Amino acid sequence: MPNLRPNETGAFLHKYRLKKILRWSISRRAGRTLEGTLILQAQKGNETLRLKMVFQGLEEFRLQKRPNTMVIPITLVRLEHLQGLFFLNLDAYEDDGHAKVMDFRASDIYLAGRDLSYEELPPKEKKTP
Numbered sequence: 001m002p003n004l005r006p007n008e009t010g011a012f013l014h015k016y017r018l019k020k021i022l023r024w025s026i027s028r029r030a031g032r033t034l035e036g037t038l039i040l041q042a043q044k045g046n047e048t049l050r051l052k053m054v055f056q057g058l059e060e061f062r063l064q065k066r067p068n069t070m071v072i073p074i075t076l077v078r079l080e081h082l083q084g085l086f087f088l089n090l091d092a093y094e095d096d097g098h099a100k101v102m103d104f105r106a107s108d109i110y111l112a113g114r115d116l117s118y119e120e121l122p123p124k125e126k127k128t129p
Helices: 006-015 101-105
Strands: 017-029 033-044 047-063 078-082 085-089 109-121
Touching: 006 078, 017 047, 033 109, 047 085, 078 101, 085 101, 101 109
Parallel strands: none
Antiparallel strands: 017 033, 033 047, 047 109, 078 085, 085 109
16 A cells, blocks of 8 residues: 655545545554554546545544534545644535644544555445345
């Protein structure tokens, strides 16, 4: 899996349009290191694909649904490298300038880790009766 470099975050979001979360997990690796994995449905040009994003050295995350709120598709995504961490926000507010750490922490769905790697997954085979 290639690692994303801090200067590639804009190009990454231009290449992949993230649509919805298919699966997520948080696991402990090698002692006290946390790893966050997201499997997302993404659009790349006219092609719909599955994208795996892995945050190594996960330091912050929130994946919650507040009561009495509707489930809505991902409409705006923010990905920034701030204070040595990659921050991914999947329910961002409208673009009002450069994002700050507090913008991510106010989100219901965000992850922040030291390293971020990603890969396109092969399509799932459809079961035939």
